[in-house]
Structure formats: C-alpha cells, structure tokens
Amino acid sequence: GENVEQHPSTLSVQEGDSAVIKCTYSDSASNYFPWYKQELGKRPQLIIDIRSNVGEKKDQRIAVTLNKTAKHFSLHITETQPEDSAVYFCAALNAGRGSTLGRLYFGRGTQLTVWP
Amino acid sequence: DTAVSQTPKYLVTQMGNDKSIKCEQNLGHDTMYWYKQDSKKFLKIMFSYNNKELIINETVPNRFSPKSPDKAHLNLHINSLELGDSAVYFCASSQDRPLGNEAFFGQGTRLTVV
Numbered sequence: 001g002e003n004v005e006q007h008p009s010t011l012s013v014q015e016g017d018s019a020v021i022k023c024t025y026s027d028s029a030s031n032y033f034p035w036y037k038q039e040l041g042k043r044p045q046l047i048i049d050i051r052s053n054v055g056e057k058k059d060q061r062i063a064v065t066l067n068k069t070a071k072h073f074s075l076h077i078t079e080t081q082p083e084d085s086a087v088y089f090c091a092a093l094n095a096g097r098g099s100t101l102g103r104l105y106f107g108r109g110t111q112l113t114v115w116p
Numbered sequence: 117d118t119a120v121s122q123t124p125k126y127l128v129t130q131m132g133n134d135k136s137i138k139c140e141q142n143l144g145h146d147t148m149y150w151y152k153q154d155s156k157k158f159l160k161i162m163f164s165y166n167n168k169e170l171i172i173n174e175t176v177p178n179r180f181s182p183k184s185p186d187k188a189h190l191n192l193h194i195n196s197l198e199l200g201d202s203a204v205y206f207c208a209s210s211q212d213r214p215l216g217n218e219a220f221f222g223q224g225t226r227l228t229v230v
C-alpha cells in the first residue's frame with residue numbers, strides 16, 4: 001500500500017513565525033492529499049486538501065504545495081498563533097475505484113507548538 | 117446531529133475481557149474505517165469497509181473483529197483484551213469519490229486495559 005513519510009515529528013516556533021511540515025509518498029498514482037489537525041484530546045479534522053491537478057492551494061494562513069514529480073507535498077502555516085498548536089497529519093490516497101478503495105493512510109504526525 | 121458518533125468515550129477493563137465499541141454515521145457515506153492511535157499519536161489504519169464489505173484488514177490480530185450490519189454502522193469487537201490494546205480508537209467515514217473526499221472522525225474511544 002501507500003507509504004507516507006512525514007517530517008519533522010516535532011516543531012516549535014515563536015508566535016508570528018511560519019511553520020512548514022513536509023510529507024513524501026510512494027505511490028505515484030496517489031491523487032488526493034489531505035491534511036488533518038488534531039488538537040489535544042480531540043478528533044482529527046480536515047484543514048485543507050489538494051488534488052493532483054493543482055500545485056498549490058491557499059486558505060487564509062495555511063497553504064499546501066504539491067510536487068508530483070518528486071512525490072512530496074508540504075503544509076505551510078504563516079503568522080502562527082498559539083491556537084495553531086496541535087498534531088498535524090498528512091495523508092495520501094489514490095482516490096480511484098477498485099483496489100485502492102478505502103486506503104486512507106496517514107503520516108506519523110507532527111506535534112506543532114507555537115510559543116507566545 | 118453528530119456526523120460520526122462512537123460509544124463509549126472511555127472504556128476501562130481488565131485483561132482477558134471482551135469488549136465492543138460502536139460507531140454510527142449519519143452522513144450517508146459508503147466507506148467506514150477504524151484507526152488505532154497509540155501514545156505516540158500515530159494513526160494506524162486497522163480496517164476499512166465499503167458498503168458493508170471488508171476492504172482492508174491491516175495485519176490486525178484475530179482478536180479484533182469488525183462488524184458492519186449496514187453501511188451506517190461499523191462496530192469493533194475485541195476478544196481477550198491485552199495491555200497493549202490500550203489506545204484511543206477512532207472510527208471515521210468518507211464518501212468515496214474519484215478525486216477524493218474528506219474523512220470525518222468520531223470523538224474517539226479511550227480504551228485502558230488494566
């Protein structure tokens with residue numbers, strides 16, 4: 001199945017700085033790349049996703065970039081705030097039908113801490 | 117009107133017992149998952165079902181048996197619980213689409229085996 005590597009495992013930044021989390025994937029057929037945020041004691045929730053037909057997507061302070069040739073994608077958070085502190089997970093999925101159905105594999109997560 | 121609900125939220129039990137965790141989604145999704153999250157926060161997929169059919173069984177011990185009576189429910193039964201089963205278990209659902217779609221998670225069940 002798909003193998004998703006995520007780095008770094010922990011990341012500490014000062015409030016107002018930017019944070020970047022990087023992921024690589026192994027299956028060149030993967031075409032859907034979501035990012036989830038999990039606050040302490042809560043469930044993971046989707047914050048942004050990108051599909052293989054675009055290279056970059058932005059939503060206010062967060063952006064995701066995708067390099068299909070290199071098989072890596074990144075999450076960028078600008079002007080970080082203490083409430084951005086959470087565990088962030090990337091995932092890669094071949095969202096086509098058939099044998100790839102239901103194969104949502106996550107990276108190992110990045111604990112982001114934003115210091116005031 | 118919770119989208120994905122799982123019960124119980126907390127479960128403390130002794131080694132060797134059998135327990136079940138229930139999951140229901142009211143989103144009309146056709147794919148449901150069980151994930152295990154250990155103390156290092158890794159979200160490891162255990163099972164996925166599509167329209168009540170098993171899609172993935174990721175080398176999970178036979179003591180874990182999922183049951184999907186209909187596509188809105190995916191329950192997890194665990195036999196002969198062991199200390200290493202202590203973790204947070206998340207149920208999730210998504211609507212399978214050619215270009216991918218958001219997975220919604222339940223609140224999680226924190227299982228503690230003593």
